[in-house]
Amino acid sequence: xxxxxxxxxxxxxxxxxxxxxxxxxxxxxxxxxxxxxxxxxxxxxxxxxxxxxxxxxxxxxxxxxxxxxxxxxxxxxxxxxxxxxxxxxxxxxxxxxxxxxxxxxxxxxxxxxxxxxxxxxxxxxxxxxxxxxxxxxxxxxxxxxxxxxxxxxxxxxxxxxxxxxxxxxxxxxxxxxxxxxxxxxxxxxxxxxxxxxxxxxxxxxxxxxxxxxxxxxxxxxxxxxxxxxxxxxxxxxxxxxxxxxxxxxxxxxxxxxxxxxxxxxxxxxxxxxxxxxxxxxxxxxxxxxxxxxxxxxxxxxxxxxxxxxxxxxxxxxxxxxxxxxxxxxxxx
Amino acid sequence: xxxxxxxxxxxxxxxxxxxxxxxxxxxxxxxxxxxxxxxxxxxxxxxxxxxxxxxxxxxxxxxxxxxxxxxxxxxxxxxxxxxxxxxxxxxxxxxxxxxxxxxxxxxxxxxxxxxxxxxxxxxxxxxxxxxxxxxxxxxxxxxxxxxxxxxxxxxxxxxxxxxxxxxxxxxxxxxxxxxxxxxxxxxxxxxxxxxxxxxxxxxxxxxxxxxxxxxxxxxxxxxxxxxxxxxxxxxxxxxxxxxxxxxxxxxxxxxxxxxxxxxxxxxxxxxxxxxxxxxxxxxxxxxxxxxxxxxxxxx
Numbered sequence: 129x130x131x132x133x134x135x136x137x138x139x140x141x142x143x144x145x146x147x148x149x150x151x152x153x154x155x156x157x158x159x160x161x162x163x164x165x166x167x168x169x170x171x172x173x174x175x176x177x178x179x180x181x182x183x184x185x186x187x188x189x190x191x192x193x194x195x196x197x198x199x200x201x202x203x204x205x206x207x208x209x210x211x212x213x214x215x216x217x218x219x220x221x222x223x224x225x226x227x228x229x230x231x232x233x234x235x236x237x238x239x240x241x242x243x244x245x246x247x248x249x250x251x252x253x254x255x256x257x258x259x260x261x262x263x264x265x266x267x268x269x270x271x272x273x274x275x276x277x278x279x280x281x282x283x284x285x286x287x288x289x290x291x292x293x294x295x296x297x298x299x300x301x302x303x304x305x306x307x308x309x310x311x312x313x314x315x316x317x318x319x320x321x322x323x324x325x326x327x328x329x330x331x332x333x334x335x336x337x338x339x340x341x342x343x344x345x346x347x348x349x350x351x352x353x354x355x356x357x358x359x360x361x362x363x364x365x366x367x368x369x370x371x372x373x374x375x376x377x378x379x380x381x382x383x384x385x386x387x388x389x390x391x392x393x394x395x396x397x398x399x400x401x402x403x404x405x406x407x408x409x410x411x412x413x414x415x416x417x418x419x420x421x422x423x424x425x426x427x428x429x430x431x432x433x434x435x436x437x438x439x440x441x442x443x444x445x446x447x448x449x450x451x452x453x454x455x456x457x458x459x460x
Numbered sequence: 461x462x463x464x465x466x467x468x469x470x471x472x473x474x475x476x477x478x479x480x481x482x483x484x485x486x487x488x489x490x491x492x493x494x495x496x497x498x499x500x501x502x503x504x505x506x507x508x509x510x511x512x513x514x515x516x517x518x519x520x521x522x523x524x525x526x527x528x529x530x531x532x533x534x535x536x537x538x539x540x541x542x543x544x545x546x547x548x549x550x551x552x553x554x555x556x557x558x559x560x561x562x563x564x565x566x567x568x569x570x571x572x573x574x575x576x577x578x579x580x581x582x583x584x585x586x587x588x589x590x591x592x593x594x595x596x597x598x599x600x601x602x603x604x605x606x607x608x609x610x611x612x613x614x615x616x617x618x619x620x621x622x623x624x625x626x627x628x629x630x631x632x633x634x635x636x637x638x639x640x641x642x643x644x645x646x647x648x649x650x651x652x653x654x655x656x657x658x659x660x661x662x663x664x665x666x667x668x669x670x671x672x673x674x675x676x677x678x679x680x681x682x683x684x685x686x687x688x689x690x691x692x693x694x695x696x697x698x699x700x701x702x703x704x705x706x707x708x709x710x711x712x713x714x715x716x717x718x719x720x721x722x723x724x725x726x727x728x729x730x731x732x733x734x735x736x737x738x739x740x741x742x743x744x745x746x747x748x749x750x751x752x753x754x755x756x757x758x759x
Contacts, residue, residue, distance in 0.1 A: 386515065419519065421517055421519065422517040422519055424517050424518075425511065425520060428515030429515075432511070432512075
């Protein structure tokens with residue numbers, strides 16, 4: 129079978145690529161524009177194309193040439209907190225790109241499209257109801273969550289009208305080796321590692337009592353594969369990830385225990401969800417998810433990896449689309 | 461088919477054990493922090509986690525039937541320089557693994573100990589009940605590990621067994637780095653065209669034991685129904701060679717330098733291994749060296 133992965137240089141893409149190469153006989157084709165991922169993440173066996181998905185012509189050419197059976201669309205710029213200050217970039221990168229992928233899937237008879245949405249679609253939770261259940265009406269609180277929700281809806285529409293089979297995954301906070309730790313705007317655990325390696329204290333926004341269900345990537349790979357091939361996952365929206373919830377303060381303590389060093393500092397609070405508390409039962413029932421790796425062990429694995437990484441330059445934006453109301457720590 | 465955990469499964473002895481377990485049809489999980497182990501030694505059929513002993517998470521031992529605990533910071537000399545790090549890895553790491561094994565109802569825990577627990581003993585061949593007088597933090601770590609194994613068998617009913625290895629050699633033995641044994645050092649020196657350096661007069665005698673025999677000892681220890689209460693068992697060939705004799709077997713020039721503080725003789729009494737495990741050493745040093753020299757191009 130031919131499997132196409134977008135975002136092949138990112139955390140989910142490169143790690144699923146590794147997993148497929150190691151555990152299956154499938155041919156893996158990858159696309160990435162390397163705006164957020166790194167080329168050395170991509171497994172050697174992958175047939176790799178480098179371009180920006182928003183370029184529809186290129187997407188069509190790859191689909192025509194490859195004729196993939198299953199498509200995993202992971203590519204996205206997942207800096208949720210930054211999205212209100214980078215609206216058009218966010219929609220182009222997350223929504224327009226997905227539209228091109230949907231077109232490709234319809235035109236070239238892809239058997240299933242797996243789309244990674246986000247916890248961001250829940251926002252604070254409809255009527256503040258928790259845990260976040262797949263059945264609840266999404267109510268995102270920022271352009272990133274809105275883009276992801278729009279993609280989900282469009283995929284379902286394509287399913288109704290054009291018979292496209294799909295599975296939408298809403299990952300809990302996934303982390304692990306090969307994650308981009310050089311991006312200033314996303315993924316708290318990676319940011320802390322970067323800060324510590326550069327002799328800075330680890331920043332916590334607000335009181336640090338916001339909670340997240342951090343989930344180790346290694347536990348998510350087989351479930352992600354099943355999202356693309358298992359009958360149970362057809363036309364399902366599934367929260368994927370661990371069933372243990374950590375406050376940011378707890379997560380920070382665990383990381384400092386792993387590193388056996390480090391300091392923290394509290395900064396002004398951001399516009400963000402207090403408790404991202406999702407259900408996980410569907411991922412167990414439909415994708416055989418197992419919570420094998422707790423945060424301490426997963427962070428140990430990630431830290432062992434991070435220590436060995438070359439000191440890459442940190443990504444930051446020269447200008448923002450909106451400067452009004454931007455947080456002090458992102459000002460230049 | 462049962463699920464086995466091998467700590468240190470990328471190392472010299474561990475990787476040989478993993479290969480055998482996989483050949484025997486077991487499912488194998490390997491944990492190794494790659495501080496001295498090499499990923500290229502790792503059997504591709506094993507499930508691998510690049511973790512230190514103190515980094516293992518609370519769920520990792522679920523479903524494990526047997527633990528082979530080989531991971532350790534090895535060697536006597538470096539432990540003298542940094543006893544605290546050695547203690548943390550070798551003692552606290554072992555204790556944590558024992559605790560996790562109890563929690564997840566592991567059937568049997570096989571601990572890799574060392575003939576160095578005997579230290580400056582005067583009983584030769586050395587039986588398991590000979591006096592233990594460790595003369596390095598490394599040896600002390602191993603002895604404490606044994607005591608914990610026995611204690612855990614007593615109070616938590618975890619089946620444990622402690623195997624005391626005597627100077628192990630064989631395929632994948634390290635030939636460089638701080639963890640290198642005398643044979644590895646000699647081989648490197650010969651390959652580089654240098655003379656073999658001998659500490660002292662070279663008349664110190666060592667019981668050299670083949671890694672394949674050690675692997676078999678581990679597997680017998682996992683199945684024998686005569687053990688499980690923390691018994692210490694020597695795995696040694698029962699034949700010893702002076703360092704000079706070893707140098708002669710390898711062939712080449714030698715230089716002598718100052719002696720280091722080390723036991724004069726090691727020689728295992730291996731009757732208990734025969735009685736409790738049905739274990740007999742099968743490979744002789746001189747036979748293996750002949751073959752090895754051909755393999756690495758020394759002949």
